[in-house]
Amino acid sequence: EVQLLESxxxxxxxxxxxxxxxxxxxxxxxxxxxxxxxxxxxxGLEWVSAISGSGGSTYYADSVKGRFTxxxxxxxxxxxxxxxxxxxxxxxxxxxxxTGGYCSSTSCPPSDYWGQGTLVTVSS
Amino acid sequence: xxxxxxxxxxxxxxxxxxxxxxxRMSQGISSYLAWYQQKPGKAPELLIYAASTLQxxxxxxxxxxxxxxxxxxxxSCLQSEDFATYYCQQYYRFPLTFxxxxxxxxx
Numbered sequence: 001e002v003q004l005l006e007s008x009x010x011x012x013x014x015x016x017x018x019x020x021x022x023x024x025x026x027x028x029x030x031x032x033x034x035x036x037x038x039x040x041x042x043x044g045l046e047w048v049s050a051i052s053g054s055g056g057s058t059y060y061a062d063s064v065k066g067r068f069t070x071x072x073x074x075x076x077x078x079x080x081x082x083x084x085x086x087x088x089x090x091x092x093x094x095x096x097x098x099t100g101g102y103c104s105s106t107s108c109p110p111s112d113y114w115g116q117g118t119l120v121t122v123s124s
Numbered sequence: 125x126x127x128x129x130x131x132x133x134x135x136x137x138x139x140x141x142x143x144x145x146x147x148r149m150s151q152g153i154s155s156y157l158a159w160y161q162q163k164p165g166k167a168p169e170l171l172i173y174a175a176s177t178l179q180x181x182x183x184x185x186x187x188x189x190x191x192x193x194x195x196x197x198x199x200s201c202l203q204s205e206d207f208a209t210y211y212c213q214q215y216y217r218f219p220l221t222f223x224x225x226x227x228x229x230x231x
Contacts, residue, residue: 035220037168045160045168045211047220061219062125095167107215110158112179114167 002026002113004096009118016086016122022079022096022115030054030074033099033108036081038092039117046092049081050099050108057103064090086122093117126150126214130223136231141202145226147212149193156216159188159197162225163208171210172197202228 008020022034036048049070050059058070069082079096097111127150137143147157155175160168170179172188175195185200199206207230212223 044225045162045213045222047213047222050220059218100173106217107156108218108220110160110170110173110213110215111168112170114169116167 002098004098004113004115006094006096006115006118009094009120011121011123012086013124014087014122017082017084018086018120020081020083020094020096020118020120022081024077024079024096024098027098029072029077032101033103034072034079035097035099035108035111036070036079037095037097037111037114038090038120039095040089040092043092048094050103051079052103057105059103059108083120086120088122091120091122093119125219126153126217126221128212128214128221128223130212130226132226133224135226135228137202137228138231139202139204143199143202143228145197145210145212145228147190147195147197147223149195149214152192153214153216155191156214157188157190157195158213158215159186160211160213161206161208162211168211199228 003025005023035050051070055072067085071080095117096115098113100109100112129148157175159172162168176188209227
């Protein structure tokens, strides 16, 4: 059974940093690209970032480029999102999601499995 | 970025109804469109990809159609468990983008 378990969310001040983790199990982690998708309270879904199965290619939304870094440790079956220079508008539930396969240089397949999400609140 | 207009934003319906949700793209995306269902407090679930291919385990009352710029999600006979919010997503090109969502509520 595919399982994705996020952790690391919490309350952080504007300008601060936070690192999210996503522990994966039930599938060959290194064979799948992975994504982070967020959802602000009461709002819709926003794609944040994706990473290839090897970790060699990364992709970002313009809203987080230069502030967030996606990475993975395939030996630990874990996905990460390092978030720096956080802003109030980054407040959201962050979901880890498995893509349906490989990403190309232009896109990634839709996400077929999602974690339960972890809440990040940016406030003073 | 590719912008998506999803309509309606709110749909009131009764069990047994046939409902249709529309998603229009700012530019053509071939069939690189997915539909998700999200229930309150839960993660989204993939329903349809490639515009019309049903994800494994999804009931056949769900169907998708369209290509290019105009897409439709249809629920043929609404069940109680289908009251939720539905999102379209284009995966033609980065940045991946979602529609604003359609909440299907009980009339």
